Amino acid sequence: MWRTILLYGVSFAILIFLLKLIEYRFLVRDLSLEFYLGLVALLFTAVGVWTGKKITSKKFVTPPATTAPRKHNEGQVAKIGISKREYEVLLLMAKGLSNQEIADQLHVSLNTIKTHTSNLFLKLEVKRRTQAIQKAKDLELFG
Incomplete structure (x- = not known):
């Protein structure tokens, strides 16, 4: 649970950093706010699908190797x-x-x-x- 929250927080921080890095104020003139919101929504949807798949996937546990059955006395x-x-x-x-x-x-x-x-x-x-x-x-x- 904490790992998922941390993953969302870090991805959001990286996205904000990237937008600031490429001089967000120049791109705002060319692209609308809906485009950026769509990118953020797409990122969080992908992370959510990946997390859901990880959580709900069946985990197969291999049984321990059995020893040969002992003969009775x-x-x-x-x-x-x-x-x-x-x-x-x-x-x-x-x-x-x-x-x-x-x-x-x-x-x-x-x-x-x-x-x-x-x-x-x-x-x-x-x-x-x-x-x-x-x-x-x-x-x-x-x-």
Whole structure:
């Protein structure tokens, strides 16, 4: 904002300086006041369009380079006794999906997901989804 105000002020000062430099009093006789006002208006319009374009242009942020996904600790998964399907349910739970969304994604019934979830709770010795996800992270079951 301050940069824009400063830019307008400086451009106005330069314009006045240029008019004084080329002996404004001689040019006034040849050109009308509307011509000078038109030049000033044209200058400020150009600066305004440029500023508006800068402000409203979309800024593309490149995402940081992702590292290769870590493999899960297969030995720990086997030790706890989590099946492949239960592990998939756990991963989808960690992504924040509801039971119905998990069922839709895995193409199984809602009751099947509830069974897998309760089995996970028993195997991880927790009572809630958030506890299950936290315990899985603590056990390094997924990256």
